[in-house]
Amino acid sequence: MESIRIxxxxxxxxxxxxxxxxxxxxxxxxxxxSSFNKNKRAAPKSAEDxxxxxxxxxxxxHHEAAPAAKAQVIGWPPIRSYRKNNFAPKKAEAEYGxxxxxxxxxxxxxxxxxxxxxxxxxxLLKALENMFKLSIGEYxxxxxxxxxxHAPTYEDKDGDLMLVGDVPWDMFMSTCKRLxxxxxxxxxxxxxxx
Amino acid sequence: xxxVRKRGKNLSKSLDSTxxxxxxxxxxxxxxxxLKSRKDRSSVSLVCKVWYNAERWSRRKVFIGxxxxxxxxxxxxxxxxxxxxxxxxKPRFSDFSLVPHDWxxxxxxWLDVFAEFYPFLEELRLKRMVVTDxxxxxxxxxxxxxxxxxxxxCDGFSTDGLKAIATHCKNLTELDIQENDIDDLGGEWLSxxxxxxxxxxxxxxxxxxxxxxxDALERLVxxxxxxxxxxxxxxxxxxxxxxxxLKAPGLTELGxxxxxxxxPRQSAELETAFSRCKNLHTISGLWELSSFYLPVLYPAxxxxxxxxxxxxxxxxxxxxxxxxxxxxxxxxxxxxxxxDEGLEAVGSSCPLLEELRVFPADPFDHIMVQGVTESGFVxxxxxxxxxxxxxxxxxxxxxxxxATVVKNCPDFTHFRxxxxxxxxxxxxxxxxxxxxxGAVVKTCNKLQRLAISGLLTDRAFEYIGKYAKNLxxxxxxxxxxxxxxxxxxxxxxxxxxxxEIRDSPFGNAALLYNLNKYESMRSLWMSAxxxxxxxxxxxxKLMPRLNVEVMKDEGSGNGADKLYVYRxxxxxxxxxxxxxxxx
Numbered sequence: 146m147e148s149i150r151i152x153x154x155x156x157x158x159x160x161x162x163x164x165x166x167x168x169x170x171x172x173x174x175x176x177x178x179s180s181f182n183k184n185k186r187a188a189p190k191s192a193e194d195x196x197x198x199x200x201x202x203x204x205x206x207h208h209e210a211a212p213a214a215k216a217q218v219i220g221w222p223p224i225r226s227y228r229k230n231n232f233a234p235k236k237a238e239a240e241y242g243x244x245x246x247x248x249x250x251x252x253x254x255x256x257x258x259x260x261x262x263x264x265x266x267x268x269l270l271k272a273l274e275n276m277f278k279l280s281i282g283e284y285x286x287x288x289x290x291x292x293x294x295h296a297p298t299y300e301d302k303d304g305d306l307m308l309v310g311d312v313p314w315d316m317f318m319s320t321c322k323r324l325x326x327x328x329x330x331x332x333x334x335x336x337x338x339x
Numbered sequence: 340x341x342x343v344r345k346r347g348k349n350l351s352k353s354l355d356s357t358x359x360x361x362x363x364x365x366x367x368x369x370x371x372x373x374l375k376s377r378k379d380r381s382s383v384s385l386v387c388k389v390w391y392n393a394e395r396w397s398r399r400k401v402f403i404g405x406x407x408x409x410x411x412x413x414x415x416x417x418x419x420x421x422x423x424x425x426x427x428x429k430p431r432f433s434d435f436s437l438v439p440h441d442w443x444x445x446x447x448x449w450l451d452v453f454a455e456f457y458p459f460l461e462e463l464r465l466k467r468m469v470v471t472d473x474x475x476x477x478x479x480x481x482x483x484x485x486x487x488x489x490x491x492x493c494d495g496f497s498t499d500g501l502k503a504i505a506t507h508c509k510n511l512t513e514l515d516i517q518e519n520d521i522d523d524l525g526g527e528w529l530s531x532x533x534x535x536x537x538x539x540x541x542x543x544x545x546x547x548x549x550x551x552x553x554d555a556l557e558r559l560v561x562x563x564x565x566x567x568x569x570x571x572x573x574x575x576x577x578x579x580x581x582x583x584x585l586k587a588p589g590l591t592e593l594g595x596x597x598x599x600x601x602x603p604r605q606s607a608e609l610e611t612a613f614s615r616c617k618n619l620h621t622i623s624g625l626w627e628l629s630s631f632y633l634p635v636l637y638p639a640x641x642x643x644x645x646x647x648x649x650x651x652x653x654x655x656x657x658x659x660x661x662x663x664x665x666x667x668x669x670x671x672x673x674x675x676x677x678x679d680e681g682l683e684a685v686g687s688s689c690p691l692l693e694e695l696r697v698f699p700a701d702p703f704d705h706i707m708v709q710g711v712t713e714s715g716f717v718x719x720x721x722x723x724x725x726x727x728x729x730x731x732x733x734x735x736x737x738x739x740x741x742a743t744v745v746k747n748c749p750d751f752t753h754f755r756x757x758x759x760x761x762x763x764x765x766x767x768x769x770x771x772x773x774x775x776x777g778a779v780v781k782t783c784n785k786l787q788r789l790a791i792s793g794l795l796t797d798r799a800f801e802y803i804g805k806y807a808k809n810l811x812x813x814x815x816x817x818x819x820x821x822x823x824x825x826x827x828x829x830x831x832x833x834x835x836x837x838x839e840i841r842d843s844p845f846g847n848a849a850l851l852y853n854l855n856k857y858e859s860m861r862s863l864w865m866s867a868x869x870x871x872x873x874x875x876x877x878x879x880k881l882m883p884r885l886n887v888e889v890m891k892d893e894g895s896g897n898g899a900d901k902l903y904v905y906r907x908x909x910x911x912x913x914x915x916x917x918x919x920x921x922x
Contacts (some may be wrong), residue, residue: 165481167805208821219815220435220841222702222732222759227518227546229702265631301453313600 153290244316246300249277249326260318273297277326284310295328367393368417377402391677396420403427404861406468406719407886408445410820411452423462423487424453430864430903431814432839433467434492439609439890442765445469445495447477448914449482449582454481454783462487462513465663469493475500487513497522505531512565513541515636526574539563543570545624547595550574554832558772567618570594573626577601577609577635582750584612595624598651601720608861614638623647630657647672649698659684660913670694675710675732682715684737694728695719702732702759713740713766720747725800727785728753735766736793737922741775755790761842764794771795777802790814800824815840830855839864847874854882862905871897871920876902879922887909 242259256276263269270281283294289308290296297309301320309317309324347418361626362370371394374380386395403409414421428444437786444469453460460482470493478485478635485508490496498521504514505528507795529544529551541557544551553575560566566587575596584590593616593830601609619639643665648658649672658673658681668689673681676698685692697711713736720726726748745751758772765772772793780786780802780909787809793797795818803810804827811834819825825845828835829852838860846869857863872889890901 188691218842219702220432220437221761222697222699222757223432223435223816224702225518225816226520227438227492228698278383314600314602315599315631318629334617 172272245321245323247273247324247326249275249279250328250331252277258324260321265314270297270309273324273326279326279328280324286311295326297324298327299324342362342819346366350558351855361367362429363734364389364393366866368397371397372399381611388691391446392871394697398682399423401425405905405907406449407912408861408907410903411449414906415452415456419456421457422459423464424449424457424460425464425466426468427466427470428493430839430862431467431862432841432866435873437841439916439918440494442919443469443914443916445471445474445914447471447474450474450481457741458482459484461485462489464489464491465493466491467493469598470500471495471534472497472500472503472848476503476507479503485512486538487515488513489516489517491517492519492739494520497547498524498526498528500870501528502531505535509536510538511536512538514539514620515543516546517543518546518655521547522547524548529559530555534558534562537562537564541564542566543566543568543594544574545570547572554580557582557586557713564645566590568592570623571596573624577632578605581605581609581612582683584609586892588612588615589618590616591618592621592622592645593619595622595626596626598625598632599627599629600844601635606632606635609635610638617642618752619643621647625651628652630654633657633661636661636885637664641667643668643912645670649674649696650675652700653681655684655913659688660735662688665689666691668692670728672696674700676700677711678709679711679715679718682711683718686718686720689723691725692719692723693725695723695726696728697732698730699732699759701789710734713737716740717743717747720744724748725750727751730755730757731759732759735763736761736772737765737767737776738772738774738778741766741772742778745779749782750785752785753788754779755788756792756813757790757792761792762794763792769792773799773800773802777794777806780806784809786810788812791818792816793818796829797824804828809834811835813839817842817844819845822849822852826852829853836861838862838866840866844868844869848879849883850874852876854878855886857882857904860901860906863903864903865899866901868902868903870899872899873897875899875902876922884908888912888915889920890918891920 146332243261244257244259247256247258258276260269260274263272268283274281279295281295281297282290284290290297298306299309299317299321302322303309306325312320347827348547367836368392371380371383374383379395380398384391390448397419397420401414401421401423402425403414404427406428415449426446426449429438429442432438434441444467445464447816454477461484463478470490475496478488480503488504490750495745496519501514501516505513518912526547526549530553530912532539540563551572556571560583567590569583569590570581570592571594572594575597577595577597578601580595591792596835620642621637622636622643625645625648630653634763640661641664644667646665646668650842652674653676655659655678658677661670662684662718666688669691671689671692671694676802682697685695697715699710701709711733711743714731715739716731716733720743721905724747727750729751736756738791741756753817765775773796775793776789776791776799785808789803789807789810789812791814798822800819803813810832813828813832818835822845824843825840826849828838829849835856835890846863851869851874875889878885884906886905886907887905889899892900895907915921
């Protein structure tokens with residue numbers, strides 16, 4: 146910006162000076178970041194196809210010229226402080242699955258499932274039944290999974306062994322570390338009211 | 340009939356033999372009392388002295404867009420019977436930390452005068468003002484008929500001030516606390532509404548952080564039968580929302596709390612509760628969203644006209660599923676986590692959409708570039724031809740895309756485009772985005788508000804000056820090449836009211852180009868531009884009826900780092916802090 150600062154009483158010649166290159170270029174090279182190289186699109190859209198290929202060279206040249214990173218500018222982008230301070234979106238979770246190990250008593254190896262693909266407990270239990278060729282039955286608050294040889298349990302964040310189905314689904318999704326399908330007498334013990 | 344102040348007899352002009360027959364003033368006042376529009380009232384007051392007086396006695400609501408443009412004393416002298424006051428304080432860029440904390444705009448001096456002259460004050464709506472707990476307590480105790488308090492983007496108070504409001508305002512109908520910078524000392528304030536208090540119609544505490552006693556809230560909702568707007572904060576969960584909805588099925592606007600934690604059987608109950616809310620047209624909140632529960636909203640979606648998802652991290656498919664139920668939507672606010680695919684769903688599901696705002700979930704993230712691009716923008720414009728208000732934060736844009744958007748939607752009144760990297764050119768051609776905004780102003784004749792960004796030369800401003808004849812508000816950042824840019828706008832936009840500029844190469848020549856213009860505007864803000872102290876002094880000297888205020892950064896020599904110019908009938912500020920230099 147120094148190059149076009151106006152003299153107090155002068156004629157401000159620089160503003161009308163003929164120059165090569167895009168206007169405002171000096172300012173850009175000092176201040177902006179080029180994010181073009183991170184914006185690679187897998188399939189350039191329709192009509193712009195030809196132009197974008199030709200322009201790739203130009204874009205590339207400009208990358209070299211621009212600085213790699215920029216200092217954060219105060220008050221930019223123009224977002225109210227309330228929104229800035231009170232909002233931290235969960236990024237990573239959105240991208241990747243929520244995979245947990247599933248073990249079944251007596252089985253030689255473990256499986257892994259992505260909790261995110263299920264629509265709730267019913268869905269999850271049906272999938273487990275299919276995967277391990279067994280029947281788990283229906284959940285009831287009082288009696289757990291009665292009428293079944295198996296009980297679905299999970300290990301939560303605190304390391305405790307919990308019965309699947311007691312807590313809201315989203316809470317289960319965020320606290321479940323691994324699943325374990327118990328069977329036989331041990332399972333019955335867990336399901337029965339004491 | 341309200342107790343109103345009566346005029347003295349000597350002001351009355353009844354039938355006089357030398358004058359043509361005229362209405363008695365009381366009749367004129369009655370006639371004028373139906374005038375609601377500010378512009379109409381303004382016109383009416385200019386007709387003649389009789390009408391001027393009738394208008395001022397009959398006015399009940401006043402709007403002051405800049406609290407320093409007039410003083411409370413002048414206000415009460417002209418309008419003796421005001422019931423509702425709306426005041427805006429700090430310049431808009433204070434929202435983005437560009438104005439120091441103790442700049443001013445304190446409401447208290449106004450309240451002192453109101454307590455004496457407007458004892459029947461009912462409504463106070465403040466934006467960007469400083470409000471202290473002491474002021475809130477004073478307000479609560481001074482106006483026995485006080486009904487509605489709305490605070491947006493204000494600062495200086497804590498929940499203790501809200502306690503005073505809840506305790507003393509027996510006739511309160513509206514408490515609307517939005518996005519303020521306040522000290523949240525706890526949720527006890529809500530429990531301060533007495534058990535006999537039943538008049539609440541609007542309650543918005545969505546932006547407060549601490550937990551309120553749910554029991555107290557439930558009882559409050561239960562006994563306030565006229566409650567139509569309820570926006571709770573993130574400490575309220577879905578199970579509790581269900582209880583509240585069952586008590587208030589007549590709600591027109593609901594701000595949910597955290598959209599979490601519902602057991603399967605509770606899901607069905609909540610869905611039923613939503614289906615009973617036949618008047619619900621607005622939903623917001625959805626803090627900490629688990630999209631798993633979104634289906635509970637579906638019964639209410641068909642009636643929704645305004646959906647504010649700007650705090651909900653939704654993915655594209657989640658949004659698409661939700662919107663497929665919302666064919667009646669007129670206003671939609673979302674986060675850019677929905678990406679272009681999400682916006683395509685907007686275009687295909689919401690043909691009646693009039694307003695779209697897309698906020699960045701991660702505005703300072705330089706590494707992982709996500710969010711929306713120009714293609715999402717175009718997709719929305721293809722499907723939503725009635726779009727007239729847009730606020731769009733993105734990381735890439737092209738001239739062609741913007742031209743397509745306005746070709747699809749020529750009725751834009753508000754076009755606010757924020758390309759988040761300052762000075763970024765058209766990503767396809769690497770040219771400035773002048774043609775983009777050229778297309779906007781050429782095509783959208785009704786354009787009132789414009790915010791520009793990206794790489795822009797004086798040409799963009801020439802377009803604006805030449806075509807944007809209805810433009811009232813212009814926001815400029817990191818744009819332009821010379822004084823000619825700003826001059827084109829000053830010269831060409833007859834209806835310009837607010838011009839706010841930052842980090843652009845405009846200097847004294849532009850500032851002094853047309854001095855009289857500033858008297859037809861509410862205000863001018865220029866920060867990090869090329870104006871100097873001398874230029875500002877010249878302006879101040881030649882235009883004594885303007886307030887010319889400068890805030891300087893340390894060690895900046897002759898530069899006027901932050902300049903704020905506004906017209907005022909109250910003269911220079913008497914409460915300016917030392918860092919605000921009044922020239």
